[in-house]
Amino acid sequence: MASSTRREWMGLGGWLLVAFAAAAIGGRASVNAAAFYARLVRPAWAPPGWLFGPVWTVLYLMMAIAAWLVWRERGRAGARTALSLWVVQLAANALWSWLFFAWRLGALALGEVVLLWVLVALTLVAFWRIRPLAGMLLLPYLLWVGFATALTFSVWRLNPGLLG
Structure with missing residues (x-):
């Protein structure tokens, strides 16, 4: 294998490692997320808890490929x-799980997910300018974070006792 090809594959491995390390950091805060999520009053349009893992796995994979x-x-x-x-949006992504699931700070989680949406939008535009395909790969992520923002707001408002 040529050294440039090896470098590219190692680069992909590095970006995957960074993305999934952030996922693991957020995941540590979500260890008891399933039980907590089940206790929350949720809007009728909220997805089932089991859906989040597969969706986030695909999104982290797409984020890494885009980078x-x-x-x-x-x-x-x-x-x-x-x-x-x-990198900054990835850190913000991991922080949301801590704010919402570990520390149960609904208002801060809402503010943070709005900030995350802005950061993802800025990253998408910056990536698009360099490589349009990379920007396109972030579009599902931006849409999902928009959905997560609406869900965070709704769940926070429906659960003032649990998400102070």
């Missing part, structure tokens, strides 16, 4: 702003 495409196109130095936005 990899941008990195391949411009390198770390050439895409510094776009890739920095990607």
Whole structure:
């Protein structure tokens, strides 16, 4: 295998590792999420708890591939702003689980998920400018975070005792 091909595959592995490390950090806060989610009063349009794991797995995979495409196109130095936005939105993504599930701070979780949506939108635009396919890969994520924002608001309002 040529060294440039090996470098590209190792790069993909690195972006996957970073994305799924963030998922694991958020996941630590969600250890008891299923039981807590089941106790919450939810709107009729709320998805079942089992759906979140598969959806997030696909989204993290798409996030990693998008970052990899941008990195391949411009390198770390050439895409510094776009890739920095990607890392910041990834950290914000992991933080939401802690705010909502571990610390049960509904209002802060809502504010944070709104911030996350903005960060994802900025990352999508930055990625699109470098490699349109990378931006497109973030579109389902942006839509899901928009849905998560509405769900966070609704669940917070329906559960003032549990999500102070």
